[in-house]
Amino acid sequence: MEKLNIINQDILETIYELEKNKGKARLTDIALKLGFSKSRTNQEIKKLISLGLVNEDKYGPIVLSKLGIFEAERVMFTHLLVKTFLKNHLLLDEETSEKDACAIEHIISEETIKALVRHLEKDLSNIGDFNLKEAEEYLVKKKRLSELKIGQKAKILKIEGQRTIKKRIMEFGLIKGEIIELIGIAPFGDPLSFNLNDFNLSLRIKEADNVIVKLVD
């Protein structure tokens, strides 16, 4: 998948929070929260629909797909980590911590996340409602299959996405619990080739996007 930009991530996070706090996310609320016009918000959401992160439904509230929830939680966990660090260790006030966390969350590297966790776990085990270790594992280990690097092995956690595609992929043997390794990337960056059990197969990035995996050592 093409990398999500800051606006994509902000919208996902906003929908996620609205769903959690208010039960549902409406276009007006999202627009209001981000300070966008309604039509701009609508456009941005269309993009998320095309990426398979938001379910397509013209009239109802805006609902994140399972992949959307996955991406939103990534941003949210990062946000919480950074904010806790700013507040607890740099002793910044709530407002500044919140605002800066919103900016830093989009560009922070995996290494920094790991370092932050090392630092935070000295005196706390939970951030918000979440276990710190869990959050780290989520951010560092949980990936989409398309995000693996060559030679990395991962355990398949879940297949998402459209039914027909999901079924095809699963019937091919990409089942929860299997170990899969990225062995190559084709010219122009797509498709990818993998080793699974006793055979090699190739998936386009678009399909590999639907598979959520956890890195194994």
Next chain:
Amino acid sequence: MKKKEIALIGNPNSGKTTIFNILTGSNAKVGNWPGVTVEKKEGALIRHSDFQIVDLPGIYSLSAYSDDEKVARNSLLKKPSMVIDILDSSNLKRNLYLTIQLLEMNQNIILGLNIMDVAKKKYKEVKLDVLSELLNVPVVPLVGQKGEGINNLIDTIINHNVDEAVEFKLPYGGELEEHLDKLEYLFSQKKVHIPGYTYRMLAIQVLEGDENIRALLKPYDIDDFIQKEIDHLYSIFKDDLEMVFIEKRYGFIEGLLKKVIVRKKTIENSISISDKVDKVVLNPILGLFIFFGVMFALFQITFFFGDYIKSFLEIIISWIGTFIGASLDNNILVSFLNDGVLSGVGTIITFLPNLILLFLLLTFLEDIGYMARAAYLLDRFMRFFGLQGKAFIPLITGFGCSVPAVMSTRTLESKADRFTTIMIAPLISCSARLPVYILFITAFFPNNKGSMLFIVYLLGIILAVSMAKLFRSTFFKSEVTPFVLELPPYRLPTAKATFLHTWERVKHFLSRAGTIILAMVIIIWALSILPLGVVYGSKDSIIGIIGSGIAPILKPIGFGTYEAAAALISGIVAKEVVVSTLSTIYGAQGGGLINVLSTQWTQLQGFSFMIMSAIYIPCFATLATIKQETKSWKWMFFVIAYTSILGYLVSLVIYQGGLLLGF
């Protein structure tokens, strides 16, 4: 006595075709399944002709998404006497998925565990007796490449008691099982009868969300009940139920394999030879070089050696023609034999060397496992044009000849991909168009020969890819077929298998396309010689009259003359005939013809004509092949229509634009 029908099935790359060839001793008949372009092969079992073996398409599962799967599923529903399921023993997990589906369909199956030699090296032990016992089916070890185990398989087939089969029931556990029972009970209460299906099959497939089954069950007035069951289970599993079923099946296989396969204690870390080769062949940069090298070699061998044999055959044909001319008195008969039959047969025969060589090489590349790699390497690039990786091969073949190009689209599984490629393949300039280009370029652009030739070829490519994009977004809207492609280990095919496979394809071409080509060439001959007494192909012949009729239409694109129109019409026989027709009409050859053209036509007219002849209606042989491959006259006529219109429009732009610019 009625023949016992045996269906042969298995995953792609399981070595099924080899087994089929040995079992039938290459007496197979090749045809197509009704209504689809999926190849159908059947033949009698060697030494036991009361068994008829039908080769089903190689598939990974029985979900009815692709044509291949639908064909397999429908023939299995007709309940063949038995089903031989060929598995790649070195990759049992995925191969067994199909087996489980077959067992759930209540088929009488025999498992052929192929590629046993590799499995024996890979695992410490494969307990075939355990597998046979657990699934309650006969299991035969095979090494298809070496013919090992075949006699054993034949004995098993003959002695297999088909009435004895016990119903296979994969235990889906607690909740699912309970609701399957409920549905089965409901079906028996309602006396549901759907041919080919047991109650359990129906129950499973209904829960999996199979729309077709759901529709078949409509008359029994149980739809609400079914929906309630589905909703209830969905609320428990929080996932589409078919995914739950797939996971359960794989779970069952996992358990099965734990008992059947004894893995080696120390996992050998040595990378297989196949993976080592792939490190180079699939390297993003090196891989592309290798690919182009392979394509270059393919092209060279096909058309260089092929043309050698071709020119040799052409000499023989012209000898026969001279002989006929010398030994018969009746002019019309001579003309019929020479200009009609012989030129028809000649057209077919002269295609053969190229075709055979190309098929031989393509079959080899396919069997060895390189085709899948080529598709992988080129996929992203071809997607710019709305096509997928494998479409590259037909297009590059098109530079040689459109006939094999159209035929080689068979490697494309998706119908949309395949038809799009077939439609655009004729736009790539084939070698038969070269004489036309050379004539016109020499006559009108003597100083820019190279660059003009390049422009014509480039135009063909640009039009082909633009049309691909257009067709893809109109007629052949992409159905969602994910690009899940197996990269099988490299395997050296046996020479016999390669030749057999090639011969099947050639035979198919001869029997289908051959007859159409012959008929069409004879029709053009008749049009050229009638009414009796006219000079062959002259202004007074039917073709001349048609030419004069068309001429005014061609005026806006620069060459509204009977000569040009007649040349274009006869060019449909074969593109190079444009040149010979022009030389007959103008009564001049070689340099003479060039002189006549360059004095009677303007440069712009010549250029416009050349472009038209590059794009308009493909030759008869190509048209016949398109008809044969698409199984429809509709698409053949569509190609005729769209290439004519496209050629006309491009020439119109060139000619009128040229006039405006003052050329």
